[in-house]
Amino acid sequence: MASSIQEEIEYVRKNLPPQTKLITANSNFVTAVCEKTPSRSIKVTLTIPSNTTDSSSSYPYKPLIVSIDTQQKNGKTKIPPGLKKKLENQLSKVAEDEISPGKFGQIHAVLVRLHLFVDTNRFVPCWKELKQSMDLISSSSSTTTKKGSSRKCTMSVLSETKGTMKVQFDMNNDYKYACKITIDEGYPTTLSIHDWGKSSFIQTIPSGTNMPDELSTYLTNQAQQFVRLLQDGMPEKEAKSYIAQTNTDGGVPIITEDGHQVPKYDGSNSQLSLLPLIQYLIDTKPSLLDQICPQCEASIFPSDSQTLKSLYIKKKKKIKQKLCPIQSYCGCWYHYGCLHQVLLEPPFGDTCSNDGNDGCGGCQVGHRIFFLDDDGNSNIGTRDEREIMWQMEQRQQRELDDMAMMF
Template sequence: MDVIDYEIEEINKIVEQIICNSKIVACLRSLIRINIKQTLSRQITVCIRFPSNYPNEHLLVELKSLTISGKLLDGLTTLAEQKASEIQGKPQTLYVLKFIDNYLRENPLCIAYDEIAAIKALLKQKNDLGTGGGEIKCLQKTSMISLKVNGGNYYYKAKFHVPEEYPTKCVQMTEHKSNFPITLLRFINGQAKEMARKCAEAPLRACDNSKFEVKPSLLPSLKFIIEAVVDFHNEMCPVCGFMCLPNDPSDIEVKDTADKYVERVFCGHIYHLGCLKTYVRTPPFPPNGKTCPAKKAHPRSDHKGSNIALPKKTKKTDVDTCGIRISHDRWGLNVKLAEARWVHQEARKRELEEVKDFLQ
């Protein structure tokens, strides 16, 4: 019995006991094919062929998977063949199978390889452009991803857990820290979590949930966070034209009734609270209510899918102006009430001026 026959016999006897959740598909001199299924996402098929001069030459390995990135499979194939080269002259098959199985177990984030690479590329692009940037770290032992993003003097840090059932279960934010004002921080966190949820959960009101397809949630959520953090510190108030956020984060207004308090409305733009109040309470008062005066539509608008209507004269394809009705979930102001308040305010001013003239 030569080395190849010995290995084939050994694999048939013990491989399914040594490597958990493995299954022999074929075990012949011409081809060994083993399926390894650790989780729903970590599934791989290992194809091994013996070279003519085996074992004095290393095994020929081919890896296939419907759930793991092709680039990662190429790299893992190279590593597996290198491992086989380390023990040339000896039986290599079981050694290589154990290495592949251990690699997948010790690197659970391999199921998000392409997404992590895309996030790294996006952060590098922001760094190169000088508009912001940050870093991402993979914590393989805990299946966690650590993200840090900078925008000017503002930062955002968070950790995300990638579950074993990913992508059928969405990525989960476990902790966060930032020096953004609470209004913007709530929006960033809430929107990132909602984007992740929508990737893995079918909408409750969908007519036919059978058409819903689960999508990876890591890249959409983290990409949103990166772009929001990089952009927010440069956004200007559409009314006064000055930066909404102070250059020094320690100067942020925390009192939610102060004029310099930063408020975000449904169209996505942010305002100084005092500017926003002045704008919505000053004529003219259009029949459908005041619309956002910003020069461009905001890329992170909330109006999609809501009951906020665009003005009749504003086309959805128009990107030169925002044109979405001013609205916010904390307060509202209809046209009649705004006009009545303005009339009362003007009348009050006239009364004070008359009293002042009389006293003079």
């Protein structure tokens, strides 16, 4: 057991907790940094109380004075005030618990506790975002969209150790969508290349969702794609535009002087994704119920979730299949039958006719509504090919009708 400050400091040097580095250590103060990843580190300064006239008012009879540094190396605020206060209180309590006459050991105990916090709390690099997300959810907890749809949203932290939280949306007192978000240990990027695009990993919670599996999975995957774009380094505004209108040029590679292609966003400058993801969910999920089909100008989604589910039942009737919601390449929502009519029936349209007023407002007139494969080819053929196919179908139908009239 150490019997002086110098002996305790020497003990600390030899028994530093993992991922902890001493910057300064003397009889007046100790400064250390605990870093698990570049974005998940905390710097602390422990001031050693000293009173030359009264030893009972000096260390180790008095607790260390704990101060958390809020600045990163680049000068930007890293630790928000709420986390700073919380952690300082926790570490001060550790120091107080170690007070014992003539016992030196507070420094090591505090650094061990700091390491435990950094090592096990995945919200360290996004604590400010987490607080802002909570405030955003709170301000949007019960609102009505511009077109009259009601929504209620809640958010709760499930585990700081696992970095998980739950977001729940209740729309029009019937539709429900719930998801779990998991913060990666390497946030705002990922520690493993296999998890790339999942710095904020979103998963549908089936027990809190009453939408058809195909639809809820699609919506969740779309949100995950938004996160991936942010992790690639794409700015939030551009990423939202890219998701809403897939035919933007946000992902176009840069051509170097020697003719090589390099990604415009290569992941070297990953963006924060938690708060943008929460904002994206708030902006997109409740507004689904406001979608109007650009072709028939009727509501895309039925007024109740059970009717929507019935559209997805296997062996469904054609009339139901035609009413299934489907999102086109431009970002607008159509009824399946309406999109089929636009593409495969005269005049064999290629572009969206949504004027942005009565429809979803997510695209501009003239944007392509069909998808292309990796080679740039359409799986529905050119306009001439679609017209020929339609003529063949019409001819076959006439032949069937003629045969039916003969019997």
